[in-house]
Amino acid sequence: MKMTVNLPTYQYDIFIQKGGLKELGAWVQKLWSPRKIMIITDQTVNEFYGNVVKTQLENAGFMLEFYVIEPGEQSKSLTEASKIYTAMSDFQMTRSDSVIALGGGVVGDLAGFVSSTYMRGLSFVQIPTTLLAQVDSSVGGKTAVNSTTAKNLIGTFAQPAGVLIDPETLETLEIRRIREGLAEVIKSAAIADLTLWEELEKYQDEADILEHAESIIYQCVDIKRKVVEADELDNDERLILNFGHTIGHAIEQVAGFGVITHGEAVAMGMYQMCTSAERLGKTPHGTTEKLTTMTRKYHLPIEFSELDRTDLFNAILHDKKARGHQLKVILLESLGKAKIETIQIEKIKDFLAE
Numbered sequence: 244m245k246m247t248v249n250l251p252t253y254q255y256d257i258f259i260q261k262g263g264l265k266e267l268g269a270w271v272q273k274l275w276s277p278r279k280i281m282i283i284t285d286q287t288v289n290e291f292y293g294n295v296v297k298t299q300l301e302n303a304g305f306m307l308e309f310y311v312i313e314p315g316e317q318s319k320s321l322t323e324a325s326k327i328y329t330a331m332s333d334f335q336m337t338r339s340d341s342v343i344a345l346g347g348g349v350v351g352d353l354a355g356f357v358s359s360t361y362m363r364g365l366s367f368v369q370i371p372t373t374l375l376a377q378v379d380s381s382v383g384g385k386t387a388v389n390s391t392t393a394k395n396l397i398g399t400f401a402q403p404a405g406v407l408i409d410p411e412t413l414e415t416l417e418i419r420r421i422r423e424g425l426a427e428v429i430k431s432a433a434i435a436d437l438t439l440w441e442e443l444e445k446y447q448d449e450a451d452i453l454e455h456a457e458s459i460i461y462q463c464v465d466i467k468r469k470v471v472e473a474d475e476l477d478n479d480e481r482l483i484l485n486f487g488h489t490i491g492h493a494i495e496q497v498a499g500f501g502v503i504t505h506g507e508a509v510a511m512g513m514y515q516m517c518t519s520a521e522r523l524g525k526t527p528h529g530t531t532e533k534l535t536t537m538t539r540k541y542h543l544p545i546e547f548s549e550l551d552r553t554d555l556f557n558a559i560l561h562d563k564k565a566r567g568h569q570l571k572v573i574l575l576e577s578l579g580k581a582k583i584e585t586i587q588i589e590k591i592k593d594f595l596a597e
C-alpha cells in the first residue's frame with residue numbers, strides 16, 4: 244500500500260508493506276543516489292533488524308555508519324543529539340548525505356531533529372518499528388528532543404524523504420508497547436474517524452488488533468496525512484492530533500521521562516480531558532464511558548492520582564498550544580470529531596480536578 248503526503252511545496256510517499264524491510268535497498272535507491280547514510284537506531288532494534296538493514300543498503304551501494312542509542316525516552320535529549328552531531332561530523336557527512344531513523348518514536352524524533360539541524364538539514368527517512376511510530380510519529384514531520392522542564396521543548400518541523408512501514412516488525416514488540424501504540428490509534432479514531440472507532444470496538448483484544456495491523460496503520464496514517472496536509476505547521480487544525488497530550492506530556496515530565504510511556508500518558512490525558520469536559524458540559528454525556536471501555540479493553544491506564552496537580556500545572560505552562568496566558572485545548576465534540584477551544588491557561592486547573 245502506498246500513500247502520498249501532499250504539502251504545498253513538498254511531497255513524499257509512505258510505503259506500508261509486510262516484509263517491506265527486505266526490499267529496503269531498492270526502495271532507498273529510488274529516493275537517493277549512492278551516498279553516505281547514517282542509520283540511527285537503538286540497541287534493541289539494532290539486535291533485531293540491524294543486519295537486514297545493513298545487508299540491504301550495502302548491497303544497494305550505500306556507505307553506512309550505525310549510531311546506536313540506549314533504548315528509551317531518556318535518550319531523546321540534547322546531550323544525545325550533540326553526540327550524534329559529533330559522529331556525523333567524524334563520518335564526514337556533507338549535505339548530499341542522509342540519515343535513516345530505524346526504530347520507535349524516540350529514534351524517529353531524535354534522528355529527525357539531528358538530520359534537520361546538522362548543516363541546516365540533511366534528508367532523512369523514517370523506518371518506524373513500533374506500533375506508535377507506524378501509526379503516528381513517523382508521519383508529519385514533527386521532530387524533537389526533551390528538556391528537563393518539558394516534553395519535546397526543542398524541535399523542528401522537517402518532513403522525511405519517505406516512510407517505510409513494515410508491520411512484520413511488530414512481531415518482536417513487547418505487549419506494553421503494542422498497548423501504548425494503541426493509545427494513539429484510539430486518539431486518531433476519537434478525534435477524526437467514527438468508523439475506525441467502531442472497528443476498534445469490535446476487535447476482541449491486542450492479538451485481534453495485530454491481525455488487522457496493516458489496515459489499522461493505513462487508516463491512522465491516512466487520518467494524520469489529511470490533517471497535516473491541511474495545517475503542516477500546527478497553527479490550527481493539526482492541533483487536534485494533540486488530544487490528550489496537554490495533560491499527557493505533563494504526566495510524562497512529572498513522573499520522570501520513561502517511567503510512564505508516551506502512549507500510557509496520552510491514555511490518561513484523554514480520559515482526564517474527556518471526563519472533565521463532560522462534567523463541564525463541553526462533551527456529550529456518555530462519551531467518557533465509551534472511552535474508558537475502550538482503554539480498559541486494551542489495558543491502558545487512566546489513573547494518575549499520585550502525581551501532584553501543581554507540578555502538572557507547572558509543566559502545562561510549557562505546552563506548545565499556549566500563546567501568552569491563553570491555551571488551546573482539544574475536546575471531543577462527539578466520538579470521531581474533535582473541537583478546539585481557547586481558555587485562560589489557569590482554567591486548565593478545572594480539567595485537572597480529581
Ligand SMILES: NC(=O)c1ccc[n+]([C@@H]2O[C@H](COP(=O)([O-])OP(=O)(O)OC[C@H]3O[C@@H](n4cnc5c(N)ncnc54)[C@H](O)[C@@H]3O)[C@@H](O)[C@H]2O)c1
Pocket residue numbers: 285286287288291314315316319346347348349350352372373374375376379380381382383384385386395412413414415416417420423427504505506
Ligand atoms: N513526532 C511525532 O509526531 C510523535 C507522535 C507520537 C509520539 N511521538 C514520540 O514518540 C516517542 C514514543 O515512541 P515509542 O513508543 O515508539 O517509543 P520508543 O522509541 O522508546 O520504543 C519503545 C521500545 O520498543 C523497542 N522497540 C522498538 N521497535 C521494536 C521492535 N520492532 N521489536 C522490539 N522492540 C522494539 C525500543 O527499543 C524501545 O525500548 C515519544 O517520545 C513521543 O513523544 C512523536
Ligand SMILES: O=C(O)C(=O)C[C@@H](O)[C@H](O)[C@H](O)COP(=O)(O)O
Pocket residue numbers: 379383385387394395427477481482484485488563
Ligand atoms: O503530529 C502531531 O501534530 C501530534 O500532535 C502527534 C502527537 O501524537 C505527538 O505526540 C507529537 O509529538 C506531540 O507534539 P507536541 O507539539 O505536543 O510536542
Ligand SMILES: [Zn+2]
Pocket residue numbers: 379427488505509
Ligand atoms: Zn503522541
